[in-house]
Amino acid sequence: MSAAQSLIEDWRKYLAQDRRRSVHTVRAYIATAERLVAFLQEHQGGSVTRNDLTSLKTADIRSFLAERRITDDIGNLSAARELSAIRGFLRFVGGEGANVPAIKGPRVKRGIPRPVSPDDVIALAHDVAETARDGWIGARDWAVLLLLYGAGLRIGEAMSLTGEILPLQETLRVTGKRNKTRIVPLLPQVREAIDAYLAVCPYPAECGEPLFKGARGGPLSASLIRRAVQGARGRLGLSERTTPHALRHSFATHLLGRGADLRSLQELLGHASLSSTQVYTHVDAAHLLDVYRNAHPRA
The missing domain is CATH 1.10.443.10 (Intergrase catalytic core)
Structure with a gap:
């Protein structure tokens, strides 16, 4: 097993056991790390070491993402997820105080969940x-x-x-x-x-x-x-x-419409962050606008 493959395997164990990430998240993050290493191997013409990963520059990561866009036609959302996985991997490889290249991710328009009546x-x-x-x-x-x-x-x-x-x-x-x-x-x-x-x-x-x-x-x-x-x-x-999954969105939206507060809703949904729950305030507002447009004669 190469040095890079060993690092990826260690990261897999860290994500699954220490961070308790879901099977799907682990699979996606590991796939990103493997793609990054394959990209570096092709461009360097040799095996990738820990030092190669810790010394990556912003331009290297931009080149990797650009190739992903061209080769696999990924959009902004996929590119943002790929960048997030790369940051996590490089922080893990570099250890405490790791110097991860600063790179601004693509702008992603956050979708609003659509509840079912x-x-x-x-x-x-x-x-x-x-x-x-x-x-x-x-x-x-x-x-x-x-x-x-x-x-x-x-x-x-x-x-x-x-x-x-x-x-x-x-x-x-x-x-x-x-x-x-x-x-x-x-x-x-x-x-x-x-x-x-x-x-x-x-x-x-x-x-x-x-x-x-x-x-x-x-x-x-x-x-x-x-x-x-x-x-x-x-x-x-x-x-x-x-x-x-839209039924879960509907549960949240209908509770919010009946007066549930965000903190209670966060606990019921099992969200780690309140920001994940706050999206439903936009859902409720969007629902009211839909009702208005459909019902108001001058909408």
């Missing part, structure tokens, strides 16, 4: 449940979608629930990103939906085993739920932005 959420869940190939699978999908909307869970968080949460209580302990746990209220309608699914599921919900089962009794894949939602939104004529 309560009526559309219910229509979506009904359609998914009714078109399922088996009754118990329909009950399962109904329960999952109500859980995403009624408790604001990420789909990965819902898929990671196990039989240990049974019997259901008025609150639910959820493990989110970076293994951070939080307590969320469980509405009666959501509890009823989960109980109804468990009553007809042919596989027992045992402690340590996934709560939501696939057709053969294994863990339910999030991609199956995404695919079911995609089919339902096409049949119902809903926006392409109507995804399982």
Whole structure:
């Protein structure tokens, strides 16, 4: 293993174990580090050492990003993510007091999440449940979608629930990103939906085993739920932005519209930073403008 590959492997362990980054984040960051090393190898004509990485200049990183734009046609958002990963990698390689080249990232216009109306959420869940190939699978999908909307869970968080949460209580302990746990209220309608699914599921919900089962009794894949939602939104004529994650956005937006404060909402969503939650203030304002434009005769 080369010196650069050894550094990348050490960084992988650091991200996964010390920083508790998600599997997807680790995979993306490691891919960036590998691309950077490959770029440097090609331009230097030899192996890359720790000293090569710690002595990188701003121009070197700009050249790497420029090649990514030309070769892979990446946009500003991808370039910004790539730059963030490079900074993290170089700080890790350089250790305490690392001198990472100062480079301003591309301007990225932050998108505003688009909530789904309560009526559309219910229509979506009904359609998914009714078109399922088996009754118990329909009950399962109904329960999952109500859980995403009624408790604001990420789909990965819902898929990671196990039989240990049974019997259901008025609150639910959820493990989110970076293994951070939080307590969320469980509405009666959501509890009823989960109980109804468990009553007809042919596989027992045992402690340590996934709560939501696939057709053969294994863990339910999030991609199956995404695919079911995609089919339902096409049949119902809903926006392409109507995804399982959009139900979480809807949970947040509708709570904010009913007077929830940002700090409480931050805790319910499991956001590490309040700035991540503040985006929903813009969502609520955007929703009001949409209502105004659609309803006001002189809008």
